[in-house]
Amino acid sequence: MKSHRVETAIERLYNLGSKGEPPRYESSSEAETLMNLYLLQKHGFRNPMYDKIIHKYRHYRLRRSPIEAHADHLEHCVYINRKFNLVSDNNHEYAELFLNNLLEMIQLNPGKKLVCDFKSCLFVDDDFDLGHSEMVIFDPAFNTFEYVDSNHVPIQFSRKTAKQFAWQEARNQTMQRVAAALPSKPIYMTNADIYTNYDWGLQSLESGSERSTKEEETGGYCLMWSHLLGDLSLSYPHYSVAGITKAIFKKANSSSDLTETLNDYMLAVIRGYVKDVSNVYSVDFSSTASKHDACYHIVARL
Numbered sequence: 001m002k003s004h005r006v007e008t009a010i011e012r013l014y015n016l017g018s019k020g021e022p023p024r025y026e027s028s029s030e031a032e033t034l035m036n037l038y039l040l041q042k043h044g045f046r047n048p049m050y051d052k053i054i055h056k057y058r059h060y061r062l063r064r065s066p067i068e069a070h071a072d073h074l075e076h077c078v079y080i081n082r083k084f085n086l087v088s089d090n091n092h093e094y095a096e097l098f099l100n101n102l103l104e105m106i107q108l109n110p111g112k113k114l115v116c117d118f119k120s121c122l123f124v125d126d127d128f129d130l131g132h133s134e135m136v137i138f139d140p141a142f143n144t145f146e147y148v149d150s151n152h153v154p155i156q157f158s159r160k161t162a163k164q165f166a167w168q169e170a171r172n173q174t175m176q177r178v179a180a181a182l183p184s185k186p187i188y189m190t191n192a193d194i195y196t197n198y199d200w201g202l203q204s205l206e207s208g209s210e211r212s213t214k215e216e217e218t219g220g221y222c223l224m225w226s227h228l229l230g231d232l233s234l235s236y237p238h239y240s241v242a243g244i245t246k247a248i249f250k251k252a253n254s255s256s257d258l259t260e261t262l263n264d265y266m267l268a269v270i271r272g273y274v275k276d277v278s279n280v281y282s283v284d285f286s287s288t289a290s291k292h293d294a295c296y297h298i299v300a301r302l
Helices: 003-018 029-043 048-058 091-108 162-181 202-206 222-235 241-253 262-281 288-301
Strands: 076-080 086-089 114-124 127-139 144-148 187-189
Touching: 003 222, 003 241, 003 262, 029 048, 029 114, 029 222, 029 262, 029 288, 048 091, 048 288, 076 091, 076 162, 086 162, 091 114, 091 127, 091 162, 114 162, 114 222, 127 162, 127 222, 144 162, 144 222, 162 187, 202 222, 202 262, 222 241, 222 262, 241 262, 262 288
Parallel strands: 076 114, 144 187
Antiparallel strands: 076 086, 114 127, 127 144
């Protein structure tokens, strides 16, 4: 498969995101469920973690009542103190749950490349501080386990943000535990296989764009970046996330707009992805009701 196909897909999203008004977007549990159902429907695989939520949405219009729009599973939680020292986490419990679900996915989808979202929450002195969405891509053909964080920051910056560093270490340990427990003993791949120690990640660059409209785009785009990388990984299965990321940077560096920064290009790409999904299901990502309705329509196609 030629790389220009990946680059063409990226260029289409960039063109969509760079024209017209920015999309209205709010990151939420409803958006998380919507995007996971979207990948299940688009790529035709099954994730048992979402079986219960799919059942709920099959009856959503019949009841016309509020629905808990998140999968019925444990969230990864990390607790640190005000000095950013780790106090506790649920790494062991969460890793076991994630592993069992992934093993069931592998069994239900034999031979398929699979993606599974990984959401983590950070608490400082028991108070919720941050949430972050990442993606795991398992490829049985190459026996790889890719754990992807779009919010990569240079090492000299991470040293200054002890809070983020402690959180990242806990997340990485959890996914290492999962990968090591898989029977196929896959090659464990992380941001270190995508970026150098001095690179900014896709989302890190996008969040620095001065063209961002904080009033219309709230909650950050980590959810959309993680699912875009998962989406492209399944659309172009011969490509690793490193190859996809390289293609994105190649297109960004060849942009003919001399007034546009790398940050602006990444923002246009992820806005384009939001618009693309919005167009498919006529969803307003800033409206809870609209996201519920989109989930219902996605489930109807499963």
